[in-house]
Amino acid sequence: MAMSYDRAITVFSPDGHLFQVEYAQEAVKKGSTAVGVRGKNVVVLGVEKKTVAKLQDDRTVRKICALDDNVFMAFAGLTADARIVVNRARVECQSHRLTVEDPVTVEYITRFISSIKQRYTQSNGRRPFGISSLIVGFDFDGTPHLYQTDPSGTYHAWKANAIGRSAKTVREFLEKNYKEEHMESDTDTIKLAIRALLEVVQSGGKNIELAIMKRDESMKILVQEEIEEYVTAIVKEKEEAEKQKKKT
Amino acid sequence: MALASVLQSESVDFSNYGRQRRGFASGLTETELGLESVGGDSLSFALRTSCSNGDGPDRKIEFLHGTTTLAFKFQHGVIVAVDSRATAGSYIASQTVKKVIEINPYLLGTMAGGAADCSFWERLLARQCRVYELRNKERISVAAASKLLANMVYQYKGMGLSMGTMVCGWDKTGPGLYYVDSEGNRVCGDLFAVGSGSMYAYGIVDSGLKQKDLTVEEACDLGRRAIYQATYRDAYSGGQVNLYHVHSEGWTRVSQSDVLMLHQQYQAEKA
Numbered sequence: 001m002a003m004s005y006d007r008a009i010t011v012f013s014p015d016g017h018l019f020q021v022e023y024a025q026e027a028v029k030k031g032s033t034a035v036g037v038r039g040k041n042v043v044v045l046g047v048e049k050k051t052v053a054k055l056q057d058d059r060t061v062r063k064i065c066a067l068d069d070n071v072f073m074a075f076a077g078l079t080a081d082a083r084i085v086v087n088r089a090r091v092e093c094q095s096h097r098l099t100v101e102d103p104v105t106v107e108y109i110t111r112f113i114s115s116i117k118q119r120y121t122q123s124n125g126r127r128p129f130g131i132s133s134l135i136v137g138f139d140f141d142g143t144p145h146l147y148q149t150d151p152s153g154t155y156h157a158w159k160a161n162a163i164g165r166s167a168k169t170v171r172e173f174l175e176k177n178y179k180e181e182h183m184e185s186d187t188d189t190i191k192l193a194i195r196a197l198l199e200v201v202q203s204g205g206k207n208i209e210l211a212i213m214k215r216d217e218s219m220k221i222l223v224q225e226e227i228e229e230y231v232t233a234i235v236k237e238k239e240e241a242e243k244q245k246k247k248t
Numbered sequence: 249m250a251l252a253s254v255l256q257s258e259s260v261d262f263s264n265y266g267r268q269r270r271g272f273a274s275g276l277t278e279t280e281l282g283l284e285s286v287g288g289d290s291l292s293f294a295l296r297t298s299c300s301n302g303d304g305p306d307r308k309i310e311f312l313h314g315t316t317t318l319a320f321k322f323q324h325g326v327i328v329a330v331d332s333r334a335t336a337g338s339y340i341a342s343q344t345v346k347k348v349i350e351i352n353p354y355l356l357g358t359m360a361g362g363a364a365d366c367s368f369w370e371r372l373l374a375r376q377c378r379v380y381e382l383r384n385k386e387r388i389s390v391a392a393a394s395k396l397l398a399n400m401v402y403q404y405k406g407m408g409l410s411m412g413t414m415v416c417g418w419d420k421t422g423p424g425l426y427y428v429d430s431e432g433n434r435v436c437g438d439l440f441a442v443g444s445g446s447m448y449a450y451g452i453v454d455s456g457l458k459q460k461d462l463t464v465e466e467a468c469d470l471g472r473r474a475i476y477q478a479t480y481r482d483a484y485s486g487g488q489v490n491l492y493h494v495h496s497e498g499w500t501r502v503s504q505s506d507v508l509m510l511h512q513q514y515q516a517e518k519a
Contacts, residue, residue: 099399100392108384 020128021121024077024151027130031076033164034063035196036134037174038146039189043136045074046193046210048164048201064211064221068093070103071137072211072219076164077151078130085129089113106137106145110155118153128152132163138215159183160192166200173199186214187230194230205231314484316445317347317358318474319414319425320453321438322467323460325495326416326423328356329471331445331479331507332487334363343487352377354498355393355417360442361410361430369411373397390417390424391436398434405432412442416494423494445478445485452477464493468502476510 013019032048047063063079065086066072071093075082092112096104113133121128132150139145148163149155160178162170173196182188190212194205201207208231210222314335319328330347333340347359349370355377359366376396380388388396394415401409409430417424427433427440439457441449452474462470468491475489489510491502 099395100389101395102389102392105384 018121018152021152024128024130025132028077028132028151028163029165029167031078031131031164032063033162033166033170033197033200034074034076034134035160035162035170035174035193036074036136036146036148036158037160037178037183037189037193037196038136038144038158039183039186040144041184042186042189042212042214043138043144043146044190044193044210044212045072045134045136046197046208047074048197049207049209051207062209064209064219066219067109067135067137068097068103069218070139070213071106071109071135072213073133073135074211075131075133076167077132081129082131082133085113085116085131085133088116103140105139106135106147107139107157110135110147110149114149114153114155116153117149117151121151121153134161134163137213142215144215160196162196170196170200186212191230191234194227195234198231198234313361313410313444314482315347315360315443316441316449316475316478316482316485317360317414317443318441318446318449318453318471318478319358319416319439320457320467320471321423321425322457322462324462324464324467325418325493326425327467327471328358328414328416328492328494328499329475330358330490331443331475331485332490333479333485335484338483340486345487346490348490348492350499351393351415351417354387354419354494355390355415356492356494356499357397357416358414358442360412365409365411365430366413369397369401369409370413372400376400387419389419389421390415390426391419391421393417394424394426394428394434398428398432401428401430402432405430414440414442416499418494418496418498441474441478443478443485445475445482448478448481449474468493472503472505472510473514476507476514479507480511 032050034048035046037044045064049063052058064072064074067086067089073086073089075085089109089112093104093109096102096108113135117129120126128151130151132148135147135149137145146158146161147155148158148161160174162174174192177192177195182192190210194208194210197208198204205224205227208227210227211219212222213219314333315331317330319326328348332343332345332347334342334345345363349357349359349367351357351370351374357366357370357373373393373396377388377393380392397413397415401411411430413428415424415426415428425437425440427435427437427442439453441453453470456470456473472489472491475485479486486507489503489505489507491504493500493502
């Protein structure tokens with residue numbers, strides 16, 4: 001039954017499904033994990049870095065992209081599709097600056113990206129984009145935002161979210177460990193993102209790529225040493241917490 | 249300049265468009281075509297609609313270049329003052345024209361040039377501004393609104409549009425004032441006067457704005473006096489002075505005063 005309704009994506013199935021869109025969401029679930037956390041003064045995006053072949057240059061595998069001075073995004077899914085979306089978004093950020101003489105708000109650029117994705121679910125001969133993205137940044141007035149988009153073209157705002165492989169596990173971790181008070185501190189926000197990623201990433205800090213943006217500053221991609229520092233601190237905290245548990 | 253080509257040719261002939269523009273570069277002076285730039289300032293202009301060929305009356309397009317419109321920023325917002333006379337040659341077509349277009353409750357546009365062009369494009373601008381507001385859940389900034397208008401008319405550059413307007417409003421960055429015209433100019437400023445009577449208006453406002461903090465009353469009075477002075481000396485301006493004040497809550501229509509009444513009032517004050 002499902003087979004005959006998934007060739008042309010413009011067609012609904014009898015029970016109301018757009019199968020191509022759902023298949024695209026499956027493709028996303030196979031992509032490497034990405035985590036986003038919105039703090040009060042800092043926004044953080046972390047991605048799982050797939051183990052790089054020996055001869056491959058590490059720096060060319062960037063999964064976190066700046067869209068403008070105040071917005072950046074990470075994605076999960078087909079890297080090639082993401083490249084197209086990121087390109088269009090970057091152009092739109094500049095067009096917005098030209099026409100409106102103001103930088104984009106995070107909501108505006110998210111809405112733009114979602115509209116592109118939706119258009120591809122409603123035209124002939126095109127397949128949907130196989131990516132979900134996490135878009136973070138600060139608006140002109142200083143409010144931080146985190147949005148998630150998916151292949152169907154919907155978007156939602158989140159305090160913290162994860163996409164890609166094992167997204168469910170990571171999201172549950174975030175739900176358990178997200179504390180409003182901790183978001184005041186930049187270090188705690190960053191630590192939450194790293195801890196969430198460590199749940200699903202093999203072999204620790206080496207396979208994590210992290211980018212942060214503080215209000216009125218541009219995006220900063222953390223170097224390996226800085227990530228290692230956080231990881232060591234987290235491991236220490238974990239050990240101490242376990243010691244405490246054993247005592248009581 | 250493109251206006252002259254509209255008036256002189258039988259119909260708006262776009263195939264000649266390229267040729268005529270090159271004609272300008274090769275030395276046709278503006279006065280030969282019946283255009284004069286008053287005071288050498290490209291921002292204000294007066295078009296004598298007396299064409300050299302005989303079919304003037306058939307082609308009587310009613311223009312509002314004979315006008316004085318004025319807007320200036322001050323501590324408490326923006327004052328917008330305009331006259332209300334429309335002329336076609338030496339004939340006064342109307343003394344009660346509304347030259348301020350209310351784009352929305354916090355944006356105003358003034359009218360100089362072709363009345364149809366001004367009101368059409370500014371109404372289109374109002375539509376765009378409203379859509380922006382609905383989509384982005386916040387008011388459009390004056391900079392963005394004036395940019396939208398400038399981009400809209402730029403597509404028709406050289407096709408005979410005639411519009412010199414000031415977009416005035418209040419947004420999150422404070423009072424905003426932009427001059428936009430059909431040539432594609434878009435300029436931000438603290439003071440603009442547009443029209444044949446603009447020079448006289450500038451004289452009054454420039455001397456009155458010397459003192460830094462004007463109260464609302466003083467600023468309104470300055471604007472009114474400036475337009476009055478322009479109507480006194482310029483034959484193509486007159487009628488009433490329509491005065492608006494743009495502040496943080498939006499715009500308010502302050503007054504509508506007949507220039508003859510103002511004349512008597514000022515004369516009495518002098519005595």
